[in-house]
Amino acid sequence: METMKLGREITGDGRFVRQPNRFTERIQPDGPYPPAPGRYHLYASYACPWAQRSLIVRRLLGLDDIIGVTIVDPIRDDKGWRFTLSPADRDPTTGAAYLSELYLATDPEYTGRYTVPCIWDTHEKRLVTNDYPQLTITLETAFAPWHAPGAPDLYPTHLRHDIDTMNDRLYSGINNAVYEAGFARSQPKYKEAVTRVFTTLDTLENRLTHQRYLHGPHLTDSDVRLYTTLARFDPVYYSHFKCSLRRLTDYPALWAYARDLYQHPAFHETTDFDHIKRHYYITQTNVNPSQIVPLGPDLDWNAPHNRA
Numbered sequence: 001m002e003t004m005k006l007g008r009e010i011t012g013d014g015r016f017v018r019q020p021n022r023f024t025e026r027i028q029p030d031g032p033y034p035p036a037p038g039r040y041h042l043y044a045s046y047a048c049p050w051a052q053r054s055l056i057v058r059r060l061l062g063l064d065d066i067i068g069v070t071i072v073d074p075i076r077d078d079k080g081w082r083f084t085l086s087p088a089d090r091d092p093t094t095g096a097a098y099l100s101e102l103y104l105a106t107d108p109e110y111t112g113r114y115t116v117p118c119i120w121d122t123h124e125k126r127l128v129t130n131d132y133p134q135l136t137i138t139l140e141t142a143f144a145p146w147h148a149p150g151a152p153d154l155y156p157t158h159l160r161h162d163i164d165t166m167n168d169r170l171y172s173g174i175n176n177a178v179y180e181a182g183f184a185r186s187q188p189k190y191k192e193a194v195t196r197v198f199t200t201l202d203t204l205e206n207r208l209t210h211q212r213y214l215h216g217p218h219l220t221d222s223d224v225r226l227y228t229t230l231a232r233f234d235p236v237y238y239s240h241f242k243c244s245l246r247r248l249t250d251y252p253a254l255w256a257y258a259r260d261l262y263q264h265p266a267f268h269e270t271t272d273f274d275h276i277k278r279h280y281y282i283t284q285t286n287v288n289p290s291q292i293v294p295l296g297p298d299l300d301w302n303a304p305h306n307r308a
């Protein structure tokens with residue numbers, strides 16, 4: 001079993017500072033990696049909030065036949081993410097047993113964490129990107145010619161500035177702040193991060209009391225990003241990451257909003273609470289050395305949300 005390798009990401013004063021994304025090439029027309037059906041393959045974990053974003057967007061936009069996907073085992077061993085959910089424990093696309101093989105095939109000198117999500121180019125046989133913030137935008141823009149008829153426009157031109165601004169606020173205020181709380185190695189850094197989490201949730205509760213989605217009546221990229229953190233909040237972040245001032249279920253608008261999203265097929269079909277809980281509680285042994293997975297909470301995600 002892996003003990004987490006966060007050493008280089010903890011600063012001298014005990015703060016968690018996430019490693020930069022190593023592969024940041026873009027899939028875009030007229031570049032070395034042009035969008036094309038069947039060429040690119042997504043590696044993802046149902047446990048991981050950054051990876052679930054891409055799984056949701058791929059499904060919402062009807063790109064299932066355009067971009068293949070391999071889901072990794074929620075439990076990492078000392079060599080990282082494994083393909084033990086695939087036949088013969090190997091990724092059908094590359095034959096790899098571990099995700100690390102794809103990172104090292106692309107850059108033999110790579111020494112960071114081997115992370116999901118990432119995209120593999122089946123033509124060039126290399127990773128193109130593990131730049132998770134850019135990934136959903138790429139699916140929403142570069143792959144537009146292959147979107148299913150009637151698919152939502154998650155990144156409409158007139159809202160792009162607002163979406164980018166909101167996405168930055170979500171990242172620092174909640175998506176990454178819960179990790180900063182959970183991985184902090186000093187009380188002041190933990191306190192600072194948790195305070196930021198709940199200040200952000202309070203603000204979002206107010207916003208979502210007055211409108212169905214973050215940018216009004218239509219679902220956008222920002223909602224996908226907020227959802228993957230909210231889905232993990234009560235099962236994991238509240239207890240495992242000690243974000244325990246309030247639960248998601250204590251926020252009437254946010255909890256109804258999260259259920260509203262969950263009840264879309266693209267969201268619930270990619271939300272696997274068993275993978276989520278086993279991954280965090282078993283793999284992150286620095287936070288939970290006993291590896292006990294809690295039985296609760298028992299939440300009714302299918303309860304009527306009454307939002308319109």
Ligand SMILES: N[C@@H](CCC(=O)N[C@@H](CS)C(=O)NCC(=O)O)C(=O)O
Nearest residue numbers: 018019048049050113114115116117
């Ligand atoms: N690519 C980003 C974010 C993606 C990320 O952290 N993914 C996690 C799962 S939620 C992962 O793959 N971790 C592998 C590891 O820590 O070894 C990073 O490098 O921090």
